Amino acid sequence: MAQIHPTALVDPAAELGNDVSIGAYTMVGPHVRIGDGTVVGPHCVIEGHTTIGRENRIFQFASVGADPQDKKYKGEPTKLIIGDRNTIREFTTFNTGTVQDKGQTQIGDDNWIMAYVHVAHDCVIGNDNTIANSVQFAGHVTVGHHTLIGGMSGIHQFVRVGDYAMLGFQTRLSQDLPPFVMAAGNPGEVQNVHQEGPRRHGYSAERLSMLKQMYKLLYRKGLTLDAAKAEIEGLRGQTPEADVDIDNMLTFLAEASRGIVR
Numbered sequence: 001m002a003q004i005h006p007t008a009l010v011d012p013a014a015e016l017g018n019d020v021s022i023g024a025y026t027m028v029g030p031h032v033r034i035g036d037g038t039v040v041g042p043h044c045v046i047e048g049h050t051t052i053g054r055e056n057r058i059f060q061f062a063s064v065g066a067d068p069q070d071k072k073y074k075g076e077p078t079k080l081i082i083g084d085r086n087t088i089r090e091f092t093t094f095n096t097g098t099v100q101d102k103g104q105t106q107i108g109d110d111n112w113i114m115a116y117v118h119v120a121h122d123c124v125i126g127n128d129n130t131i132a133n134s135v136q137f138a139g140h141v142t143v144g145h146h147t148l149i150g151g152m153s154g155i156h157q158f159v160r161v162g163d164y165a166m167l168g169f170q171t172r173l174s175q176d177l178p179p180f181v182m183a184a185g186n187p188g189e190v191q192n193v194h195q196e197g198p199r200r201h202g203y204s205a206e207r208l209s210m211l212k213q214m215y216k217l218l219y220r221k222g223l224t225l226d227a228a229k230a231e232i233e234g235l236r237g238q239t240p241e242a243d244v245d246i247d248n249m250l251t252f253l254a255e256a257s258r259g260i261v262r
Helices: 196-200 205-220 225-233 240-254
Strands: 049-052 063-066 079-082 094-097 104-107 181-184 189-193
Touching: 049 063, 049 240, 063 079, 063 189, 079 094, 181 205, 189 205, 196 205, 205 225, 225 240
Parallel strands: 049 079, 063 094, 079 104
Antiparallel strands: 181 189
16 A cells, blocks of 8 residues: 655545545645656645556655747646656656657656656657766757756757767756766867767677767768768678667757757
8 A cells, every 4th residue: 555644735636546545735646647656755746637657756855747948838748757766856847748759758768867857848858878967958859868968058949969979067958968978068069989878788898889980980081971970881791799889870860850969
């Protein structure tokens, strides 16, 4: 059974899984569903059409599922969906989506989201990302998997961040950041290939070397973007285990409607 503090206000229509814990003075709205084993701290507000998965930990003073900060929003029943095993720290704010986009904001599994992070409407955050304090995601941002996003960074609307990318402290990102690339600065500028994250996830030396080759073709050879993509395509088959990374990079570049950081 759920453990609900006597001072918490949980709407009878809310759906709480087994072993859910709701802290003191927390409010849970009628359209909220919370999965087994999730712990919600004191003084949180969880509202809107919000679905939260299993074994998350939500710290005190979080605002989860509030209306989007969009003047076009007219009260439509848009959604926020949060996966499993996320750590969501103090004063974070996650908004629901808008009908102008997909109608939902989505956060995946196993993310480490630090204090004061804002995830605006229609964002899609993947899995196993580390998002440091006070990062601000504008609407419609897409983040892949296994990224590192430095504190107090700001990401512009519709920008995409690729898998294993890394943003330095206080970066302003207004164009797409490809997979396996490090950027920093205001405005954000490319710094280097990001190999430490892939290394920690078991990439071999040969696969890491292929990441470096892709980076050099994209940023260090003076090639046009089209020429760089053709050269990256030509790397296929040299290290078969890295072909999935080549596919990842080429797919990302093909969909970069805002252009990429170069």
